[in-house]
Amino acid sequence: MHIAIIGAGAATVGLLDALAVSEAEGAEVTVFEPGTNLWRGRPYGPDLDSVLVNAPPAIMSVRGSDSGHYAAWLGPERAAAHLDELLGQPLVPRARYGEYLAETAEAALARLRARGWRTRVVASRVTAVAGDGSRLRVGSADGREHPADQVVLCVGVGTPQDHYGLRGAPGFAGDPYPLAGTLGGVPGEADVAVIGSGLTAVDVVVSLAARGHAGRIALVSRSGMLPAVWQRPLGHQRRHLTVERVEALRRERGAVTLDDLAGQLRAELEAAGEDLAPFTRELLSAASEPPVERLRRQLAAVGDPAIARRALQEAAHIVGPLAWRLLPEPDRERLRRHTRLATGVASPMVPVNAAALLRLFESGQLSVVAGVRKIEAARGGFRVRGDGGDLDVDVAVNAVNAPPHAVPGAAEPLVTALLAEGRAALHPTGGLVPADPRLHVLGDLAGGGSFITSSIPGLAAQAGRLAGALTG
Ligand SMILES: Cc1cc2nc3c(=O)[nH]c(=O)nc-3n(C[C@H](O)[C@H](O)[C@H](O)COP(=O)(O)OP(=O)(O)OC[C@H]3O[C@@H](n4cnc5c(N)ncnc54)[C@H](O)[C@@H]3O)c2cc1C
Incomplete structure (x- = not known):
């Protein structure tokens, strides 16, 4: 089997690592990447030291099956050198995290080769995926075609939108x-x-x-x-607002509503001796509270022992992608009305x-x-x-980020070709849905996902599931 992976950012690193830790023997993998920041994608290339990762090590592991993988790579000395005193956790420059991604990818490729896989990196942009009944052909911008049995798009998100039409203006x-x-x-x-x-x-x-x-x-x-402002991790284990509970609700009722999710959060908080109502009021006050006062208040609450915001933040990334797809459209619309607030809680500073x-x-x-x-x-x-x-x-x-599901400029010709050939379709709420079972989308371009940008643990979990499906 020959797997072609388009793009070499964090999603691809997660996929290669998951393939490497699987038991699958002797296949072939080709990665296509035109950029100079191989394995680092858009966020984790060389930059200023003030550009930091946005999360503590436990949720920056690119190995879905091991949340300690990144912390182990970082090691105690580097962790101590980058300690955020308030958070009580190391936060490295994003360029340094890029080194972790690059080393993880190279180690994964070496491990695959040791098991008899052939691996290749092609420094070219993919512009088309064509093919007949038996095999696909990946066309790259250098005019070559590469055979493949399975193709995975890991092309990331787009660059910021020019809302005010200022492109080209000096300054x-x-x-x-x-x-x-x-x-x-x-x-x-x-x-x-x-x-x-x-x-x-x-x-x-x-x-x-x-x-x-x-x-x-x-x-x-x-x-x-x-x-919002990150709170110091407490190691709280969610027992109600979990993937397992959401799957059980789906099995019992065939659907999951926003009220069901609120019920799970209420149960989570009650088990910790906290109430949902004041937490909800606090969340919604974001629309009226002056931002500097809110920032000051949240900075003072970094060590607050209440679990509510931590539980909701974590669940947004872990439970959110599954729950979103099960929600009825009116409930999704209710959530979309709070996009800014939800994004700020899910991905705090x-x-x-x-x-x-x-x-x-x-x-x-x-x-x-x-x-x-x-x-x-x-x-x-x-x-x-x-x-x-x-x-x-x-x-x-x-500094206005493209919405998730936006097609990155470098992937536009490819997406246009896939749509023209009927190999994929656009989801009504954005993103790409494969129509060919040999085609897969990993990351923010995947159709029908929520408005919250994929985080590293979300990508790593998806990558693990996809590696399992690819290797059977
Ligand atoms: C600025 C920024 C900071 C972030 N910080 C964090 C953080 O601290 N913690 C966290 O959990 N999440 C963070 N995220 C979210 C998430 O981790 C990143 O978005 C993640 O790196 C996405 O990885 P990706 O592989 O999906 O996409 P990308 O990293 O964007 O990689 C996609 C790759 O595909 C290539 N590509 C595109 N089109 C083609 C084509 N046609 N052919 C071949 N290659 C192509 C691109 O050149 C690129 O290298 C951040 C996101 C951004 C934008």
Whole structure:
């Protein structure tokens, strides 16, 4: 059997590792990747040291069957050198995490070869998958065709969207990463608008501060809502809001509703002596509480022993992908109305970044501008037009991430070809659904998934299941 994997980011590393730890003998695998950051994908290439991973080691393991795999790679010395005092956990620069991905991938390929597999990496972009009844042919941009029996798309997510049509305007950075390059072009005294207020925006602000930026910085967005702040892990084991309970509910009733999930969360909290109602009120207050006050309050609650937010955050990544597909459409729509809040709870900012932001807010250098309606290039800079008036800045850095399911630019010709040949279809809510049983999609492009971007444990779990299916 010949497996072709398109893209070489974290999802592919998880898949190769899962294939390597399986017992499958003597097949062939070819990985296609045109980029220079082999195995690191978009997030984990070389960049500034201020660009950190967003999660503690237990949930950065790319091996789905071993949550300690990354912590073991990191080792006690490196862990101590990167300790986030507030979180009580090591948080390394994302480029360093990229080394873990690269070493894991190379080790997996070596292990496969030792078991008789043939492995190959082709440094080219895939533009088509064609084929007849027996075999598929993977076409690459260098004009060659490669035979395959199974094809896995691991092409990641798209680059930030240009909501305000600023591409080409002097002083506009359309894609912030790597920040080492983008921020190198920002004059130290410039007033900067960071477009967005999610984790990418936090990366930009923290990295500007780390470079000693002296100009004013504004986080400009429609909601003005910041991500929540990570709480110190307590090792709490969920017993109710779990994959097993959701699967049992599906078996019993054929469907799972949002009320069912709320019931599981209520049971989880009651077992820990906590109430759902005040937690829900606290969550929903994100829409009205001033963002700096909320940040200060959440930073003070990093060590709070209540499990509610930790349980919901973890479940969003572990239970969420399964539950989302079982929910009736009106329940999904209810959740979509809270996309910003849900994303901020599922993927919070790390405390060291929250503390940096709070210092900048308190010094007056950083502000949040909500209710933004328009940003336009004006007089050598930019004018941000919002509900509260206008703001003029010199530089605008785009930090609005593409929604999950967006087709990355490098994969557009491939997706167009798959759709044209009827080998895949677009899901009505976004993403790609294979119509050919030999085709698979791993990661955010997979059709019908939730609006929460895949995290490493989510990708690793999917990769493990797919490796099992591929090797029978
Ligand atoms: C900035 C950022 C930071 C993140 N930080 C964290 C974090 O700290 N913790 C966490 O759990 N999650 C994080 N995530 C979420 C998740 O871990 C990453 O999105 C993850 O790396 C996704 O991996 P991937 O392999 O699906 O996609 P990618 O990493 O994007 O890799 C896809 C690869 O496919 C290649 N490709 C695309 N089209 C083609 C083609 N046609 N032919 C061949 N190759 C192609 C691309 O060049 C790319 O290398 C982050 C996401 C982003 C965007």
